[in-house]
Amino acid sequence: MDIPKELRDSGLKATLPRVRVLQLFLEGKHKHMTADEVYFLLHKEPSDIGLATVYRVLMQLAQAHILVRNQFESTTAVFELNQGGHHDHLICTACGQMEEFCDNALELRQEEVARKLGFALREHALSMYGTCANCASQDGGAARKIRKH
Amino acid sequence: MDIPKELRDSGLKATLPRVRVLQLFLEGKHKHMTADEVYFLLHKEPSDIGLATVYRVLMQLAQAHILVRNQFESTTAVFELNQGGHHDHLICTACGQMEEFCDNALELRQEEVARKLGFALREHALSMYGTCANCASQDGGAARKIRKH
């Protein structure tokens, strides 16, 4: 895909920081990244993109609906590509693995609950936490730490 | 209810800061409060309770399952009384009003989705955002700001 064009179509100049950040997400190696992680990955090869710019770019890409910002339960925001379809998250509290899913029954029921309470639903965020099959089989032992560099 | 006893039953000494913080939540004037709001309310009458202590107390009360910590979508944690039953939140993005609800169909379906993905579900947080009946009827106009002092 043509990243500069994608940016321009959203009304953003195709500058180096924006192209590189979006590229990182499109590569798909890491689906979910914090600002820090993006900054870290950008600087694996020499670069003078500042952390402040990373924050600015992430914010702009989120406003342009190219990325989605998630807060999960921590104090740190996590970003991911907006791939059209909405989805929710199921996170393994042992290994940090994150499954994405979209369940129609859930979505419909949420609409219904909101309607019953007199709300016009605009969006929602469902995060579920548990233990994945892999971690459940391993005797609850030392799970590898995530999101650390 | 006997607040000091409640605290001691949870293995916490019944100190002034803890009693006062818990009291605030039990009064029920504000069901959801940030650390700042708690600090602010405590200091409406003279008090030398420090903000750091407020954070410590909130953390301890949450660990004791007397309070529940919610992150919602902001960077600021919000606390509320743990009144036994789990519930989710429906928040009006216009006026800030927050409805609590618990829908069995949703809970069951979530369990099912997790199981299908091989996860043992431990907990979940569902936050829905929309416009409440009240705000929808008023021409989308200037809604009062919330959570500011």
Place this chain on the structure above:
DNA sequence: CTGAGTGCAAACTTTTTGCAGCATG
């Protein structure tokens, strides 16, 4: 060329921690 975008440093916000003194049990 020119305004939008950037890097840097500094400010800000929210939360955590170290430590000497205090108060609960």
Place this chain on the structure above:
DNA sequence: CATGCTGCAAAAAGTTTGCACTCAG
């Protein structure tokens, strides 16, 4: 009266902003 708890101040952690300089269109 001993240890757990507190206030204060300072540090962390995450994010935002001001400003002079740069670059995409």
